[in-house]
Amino acid sequence: MIYTASPLAVGIFFAVVATVLCISFYFGRKTTSAKGYFAAGGTIHWSVNGIAFAGDYLSAASFLGICGMIAFSGFDGFLYSIGYLAGWVVALFVVAEPLKRLGKFTFADALDSKFNSRDIRLMAAISTLVVSIFYLIPQMVGAGALVTPLLGLPHWVGVTLVGGIVIFIVTTAGMKSTTYVQFLKGALLIVFSVVLVFMVVDRGVQDVPYEGYHDFITLQAELTDGSITYVSDPAYTIAGEYTENGLHFVKLEKDGINNWWNLETDTSTLTEALTIVTLDDGSVLFNGAPREDQLFYPVGSMHRIMADGEQVEEVRGLNVISFLAVIQESEVVRFIADVFTSGDEKVRIWYQEITPGNEILSPGLKFHIDEGSSFADKMNFISLMLALFFGTAALPHVLIRYYTVPTPAAARKSTIVAITAIGFFYILTLYMGLGAMISGVLDVESSNMSAPLLAQSFGTLMFAIISAIAFATVLGTVSGLIVASSGAVAHDFIDNFLGRKLTDHKKVIAGKLAAVGTGIIAILLGIAFKGMNVAFLVGLAFAIAASANLPSILMVLFWEKTTAKGIAASITTGIISALGLIMLSPSMFTRYGLEASAAPLPLDNPGIISIPLSFAVLIIVSLMTQDKGKPQGEKALTS
Amino acid sequence: MDHGPAVEYHECDELLKYKQKAGLRLFFIYSGIYGVFVLLNTVFPSMMESVIFFGLNLAIVYGIGLILIAIILGLLYNYQCTKMEKRLDTSSSKTQGGSE
Structure with a gap:
C-alpha cells in the first residue's frame, strides 16, 4: 500500500513527542541520585505506578501486534491477549510483594539478597540484557511500521527516530520520567481504544x-x-x-x-x-x-x-x-x-x-x-501459552517497577491496578482486531498496521490520534526496557559483579552510557527484523524470560535448598536453551532464507523444553552444592 | 555471606505467611482454570466452537472470562491482604499507598 502523510497526523505526532520530551526535561533536573535514576526514588504512588505498569506492558506487541494478528487470524490472535494477561496472576500472587521486600534497583538484588554471589549478579545482568534486547526488537519494528504511514518516512528512519528519542528520555531523567511517560501513554491508550471500539460496534457490519x-x-x-x-x-x-x-x-x-x-x-x-x-x-x-x-x-x-x-x-x-x-x-x-x-x-x-x-x-x-x-503443532501451542503465563513475572522491565513504589503493599496494589487496566485493554483488542478484519483497511504486507488503519477508516483525526498514541506506546515500553538494561549494566555488572563500588554519581553516568549502547543495538536489530509480526517476536522474549529468570525467582522464594550455584546454572541454562531453540526454530529458518521444514525442531516457541529444563538444572545443581553456595539452616525467603 | 535485602520492611511472620498462603491458593485456582482452557483448545478444539449464550461461543466466553477472573481474583487477594494488614496493624499497613 502507498501511504501519504497528513499534516494533522504529523502535527499530533510532534505534539506527543514534544510532551514526552518536556516530561523528561522536567524530571531530568530533579534526578541526581542512583535511586532516583534507577527506581524513581521509590516514591511513586501505587495508582500512578499501576497505570505506568500498563503503559509499560501494553507495548507495540499488545496494541499493534495483537490487533494485527486478530485481524488476520481471528481468535488465535486473542490467545496472546489471554496469555499476556494471565501472566500477571503469577506476578501478583507469587512475585510482587516478596520481590519488593528483597530488592533495591533490579531483580538481581532479590535473587542475590541472601547469597552475595558474583555468579548470580553476572548471570542476572546478562539475562536482563538478553531479554530486554529481544523485547526491544519488536518495539522498534513496530515503530518503523508506524512511521511509514504517519510521516511518509522509510522504516529505518522510524526505528532510528524512536531509538534517538528514547535514548534522550532515559539519559536525561531515568525511571521517573519513564514512569510518567508510561502513565500518560497507558491512560491515553486505554481511553482512545474505548472510543475506537465504541465506534466500531456502532458502525456495525456491512457487505461493502x-x-x-x-x-x-x-x-x-x-x-x-x-x-x-x-x-x-x-x-x-x-x-x-x-x-x-x-x-x-x-x-x-x-x-x-x-x-x-x-x-x-x-x-x-x-x-x-x-x-x-x-x-x-x-x-x-x-x-x-x-x-x-x-x-x-x-x-x-x-x-x-x-x-x-x-x-x-x-x-x-x-x-x-x-x-x-x-x-x-x-x-x-x-x-x-x-x-x-x-x-x-x-x-x-x-x-x-x-x-x-x-x-x-x-x-x-x-x-x-x-x-x-x-x-508438534499442539506442543507448539502449549509451549507458547506456557511462556506467556510464566514470562510476565520474569520480565526485567516489569520487575524493576516494583522498586518505584514505597512498600510491598503498594507493589501489590499497583499490580492490581495494572491487571485491571491491562485486562480491560486486552478485551478491547478483540473488537479492534475484528473491526479491522471486516473494515476493508488491511494492508496484507503489514499486519502490525491494522489498528491504526482501522482508526483511519473513521477519519484522519482518529488515525492521527491512534498513531501518535501507538508511537508513544513504543516510546514508553522502550524507555522501560532501556532503564532495566542500564540498571543491569551499572548496578549488577559494574558495581556488584566487578566490585568497582561506583559513587552514586558515577553509577548514574554508567547507567546512561549503558542506555546509549542498548539503544543503538535496539536500532540496528529493529531495522534487521523489519516485517515480522511484533506479537510473535514478543512471544519469544517471554519464553527467554520465563526460562532464564522465573525458575530462579520462584525457587529462591519457595525452596530453602536453593543455592547460588543452582541459580546461576539455571539462568545460564534458561538463556542458552531458549536462545538455541529459537535459532533452530522453523520461523528463524524462514528468516535465514531456508525452508521451515529444514529446521531440526518443529517448535517455534521454546518454553515447553527450556522452562522445565531450567527448573531441573536449578534443583540438581542446588542439591549438589548444598555446602558451597548457601548458608546452612536458611529457609526460603518468604517463609 | 548474607548481605540481606536492600530495604527493610517490618511485617510480622503471621502476615507474611498469610499473604503467601492466600497468594498461592489463588495462583493455583487460576492456574487450574487456565490449564483447562489450554487443554480444551488442544484436545477438544471443536468444543470451543459451541455456542454458549447470547450467540457467543465457548472460546470467546472462556477467553474473556479468564481475563475477568484474573481481575476478580486480584481484587479478592487485595481485600484479604488489606484486611489482614489492618487487623495486625503492621508498620507496612500504616504506610501503604506511598506518596508522590
Missing part, C-alpha cells in the same frame, strides 16, 4: 465496507485434465498457471497487465488475488503494475452477513455482545498468504478464503490445533 472499496472479481473457468483452458470473460487471456499442495494459481493478462488469480477447482471459479511479483531483473510489480499505480488494494470484508438467522446487507448500531454474535453467524473474506516461484517470477500471493464466523472466533486459523493437527 465503504464506498470505493475494491470490488474483487470472480470469473468462471473450465479445466481439462486439471489444467485451465477457458475463462468466462474474453478480456482476459491465460498466461500461465502454477499448482502446489492442492492450491491452483492462474496468471491472467488483461490490457497488458499480468496478474495471478486463485482457481478454486471444485467450483471452477477464479477469484482475484493480491500479488507482489519480483522479476529476475529485480523489478517489483504490485498486482502486475508498479506500486505507484495503486493497484495493490487494502482488503478485509464480510462475505455473507447473518443477523438473528436472516441474511442482511448491513447491521448498524450493535453492542459489544451483538457485534460478536453477528460475526459468529456470518462469513468473512480473509486473505491467505503464500509464496511460490514460476519461471522468472518470485510470487507472493494473498488469495481470498471465505471463512465462517464460528471459525474466526475459535482456535485454529493460526495455531494448527484443530482436528488433523500434528503432535
